[in-house]
């Protein structure tokens with residue numbers, strides 16, 4: 197029997213062996229040249245420590261609090277699409293894992309398990325990640341369902357007016373899997389586009405006109421705290437605070453959207469300085485080890501989110 201994996205890179209190799217190529221590529225790939233995909237990881241590697249010695253570390257408490265929810269460590273589960281491509285239990289299994297680790301799961305808009313299934317499966321603290329579609333009433337319906345099912349916050353992903361150009365998906369003619377929460381709300385027809393079916397569908401459905409003024413609309417349809425995901429500059433961080441978000445997630449969407457965006461760890465400090473402690477800042481992108489988490493915390497993040505994209509091996 198092969199040795200147990202000891203780090204995330206080794207899990208990734210197991211995933212590569214286990215998954216159909218189309219799905220593995222979807223999970224692992226980035227946009228275009230995958231420059232940012234590499235940078236997200238390599239920028240962490242360039243940061244080294246200045247360790248001090250003879251400090252009493254015999255008792256360590258890693259717990260922290262995100263929007264009043266105490267979690268066992270500053271690591272929460274990022275929203276990621278379609279877990280059932282990897283496991284038949286899908287996001288229900290992920291939520292159980294979050295509950296057993298006493299952390300938060302952010303359920304993706306593009307999940308393969310429904311809001312209701314996830315809520316009924318365990319007592320994990322869940323946030324709901326939202327994409328805004330041209331049909332705005334769908335967002336309102338989903339937000340109400342999330343509220344009704346005990347989700348504690350909304351995460352508005354703001355870096356995807358169009359889906360990034362993911363060339364592996366284009367080559368594989370990636371098929372859009374079922375959008376569980378949209379059943380009965382949006383046509384599930386398969387696009388006839390010759391490239392990535394996913395990209396074609398996103399182009400048709402996503403509201404590319406979404407802008408800062410729409411935060412007011414979002415606040416008018418929910419009482420949940422809203423975090424904004426996809427901030428990479430001090431200018432946008434300041435705007436986010438001005439429109440009243442409850443938290444900021446520094447993210448480049450795992451390098452799946454705009455290639456040549458900066459590595460997230462390289463812009464974290466800029467955002468932290470601009471925000472001046474007014475709202476909590478979380479980050480994701482390239483976090484692969486505990487030392488990466490520590491680097492993010494040292495640069496001012498309150499927690500990180502982890503997902504599962506990586507370099508193609």
Ligand SMILES: Cc1cc2nc3c(=O)[nH]c(=O)nc-3n(C[C@H](O)[C@H](O)[C@H](O)COP(=O)(O)O)c2cc1C
Nearest residue numbers: 223274275276277304353449450480481482503505
């Ligand atoms: C397969 C996959 C699917 C994703 N789906 C979503 C999604 O539905 N919504 C979203 O806001 N972000 C999505 N993301 C981005 C993640 O939430 C997160 O920002 C990113 O993956 C963090 O970088 P990392 O993969 O290096 O950990 C996805 C990422 C991956 C790898």
Ligand SMILES: CCCCCCC(=O)C(=O)O
Nearest residue numbers: 277306394397398401452
């Ligand atoms: C209509 C399909 C949109 C898929 C977006 C999922 C996502 O955010 C990602 O793959 O990244």
